Amino acid sequence: MATATRSKAARGGIDLGGTKIQAVVVDGRNRVLGESRTATPTSGGPKDVADAMCDALLASAASAGIQAKDLRGVGVGSPGSADEETGVVASARNLPGWEGAYPLGARLTEALGTPVRIGNDVQVATDAEFSLGAGRDYKSVLGVFWGTGVGGGIILNGKPWLGRGSAGEIGHVVVKRGGRRCPCGRKGCMEAYAGRKAMEDRARKLVEKGEETQLFEIMEHRGDDRLKSGIWERALRHGDKMAEDLLDEAVKAIGTGVASCLNVLDVEAMILGGGLGLRFGEPFLKRIEKQAMKNLFTSDEDPPDFRMASLGDLGGAIGAALLVKNLKSG
């Protein structure tokens, strides 16, 4: 296939995370032609984040041998409150200086020279798994993204269910009334026990109380400033008791909260993704399923399927590229 032909159908996708920015360029059949990843800036403001996003997209286009301006368009999966109509992103609290609203779509369109569309990060990742990944065989699924927080994406009868714009906030489904304080400020949320950030906060508190763990040694050894998923995995492999206990709590919280969600939605399958979800994979999925069965209304007769996300780390960016699938080629 000639580059000229290929680039007409080629699209870009950017997954904007709290830790990293992942960019891809895909062809008309959603095959990855090039990809690039960079760390999310931890200081500065929205403009610095937008610049880093441009760099990642340009690098992924270069690796695909395509110029950014020749892409049909670029989709972005964004945290915070993303307005698909205007491309404005507000309240992205995991990103530096992004409490207010920033015209991310307009900024990227100008910088990249191609149309940019912004969507919700969890929803585009769910769409990708539904259209191309582990959800292909189903009509209705719940996507569970276990990472810094716990996000949920809902597909009902083949269409995203967004509610009034805030559907799928499964991280804030309660697993214990009056329980542990969540980073969101509420009590007893699933995320208060299972989110990477909440688990790190908890580990720091336990250390202050005098409990022992290798988690922070491993972190310092790696030159990191937060407990990334790989650090948790390493600590587990070393038999670190605190890591085991906190991950056990996380599994229980996710299993319980997901059971509640499934009792409400009764979809065909739940699909587990996210940084921690992908890192811990099938063995943890099995543990989550086992925990969920304790509270699943349909456990005896017809439980839903529990599946791992199959697009891996690139799922979010590939899903973002789906946002511009139906743009007319320029």
Next chain:
Amino acid sequence: MATATRSKAARGGIDLGGTKIQAVVVDGRNRVLGESRTATPTSGGPKDVADAMCDALLASAASAGIQAKDLRGVGVGSPGSADEETGVVASARNLPGWEGAYPLGARLTEALGTPVRIGNDVQVATDAEFSLGAGRDYKSVLGVFWGTGVGGGIILNGKPWLGRGSAGEIGHVVVKRGGRRCPCGRKGCMEAYAGRKAMEDRARKLVEKGEETQLFEIMEHRGDDRLKSGIWERALRHGDKMAEDLLDEAVKAIGTGVASCLNVLDVEAMILGGGLGLRFGEPFLKRIEKQAMKNLFTSDEDPPDFRMASLGDLGGAIGAALLVKNLKSG
């Protein structure tokens, strides 16, 4: 309007509950022409229940001045697993001898001489509130029916969401992982704290432990054999501490569980009905709303509305009559 004309559009509806059977006859505009209520048999089997349903429907038709055979049809809102296609009802565990499957639709059609359609009790009550009652102004609502158990009905974009057939089991959303045993056998369900049956079980246990309450005295004084909603209300009015405490736990469980449901669905409104919901009304709705706000993701900016069901005790039967609205007149 002549009786002959009126009866062509008139329809019957039967709400089959664990405590009572409510029948109505409505006109083409869903106005109640006649109604009748009878106690649900506590012994015997499905045939006895079907006979009692016929009696109630015939009495409601008589009070409307219409013969049952002249009705366009009769709809039934049934507990258990109701198959709308075949009219077979299975696993209606709150009804006597109804563990297996029984062809309720066929039996009633034969006895009443008019077509009978069977639907799920909670779903028809939700449909009634959505079409004719407190949900008229919304496109997407969650119906919460607080009675013997806690049932949920979901309407999304104007259509019932049934999932694979078991959606809306909100009574089994977890409010406390590993918490109190629910009549369903699982632990920590909303219904374990809020269902009338679970509250009665709990009260009996507390009395066995030596705690005091007027609940059972009031029950015996009334000649009842279970703690119906009116007994709870009377005990509250007498300042009964146990009744206050158990209802307080129920409010907290419903508020917490409903918040979880709304965080997943993000619908425009929740509508509270059911025997206990209607009995305790607005003041308890306010308490439930206040509790829910503690865990609602959208509490700060755009919380959903909390509304009382407006069709009252007859809502279930009126909703059942909607099941035969589109039948051709015979």
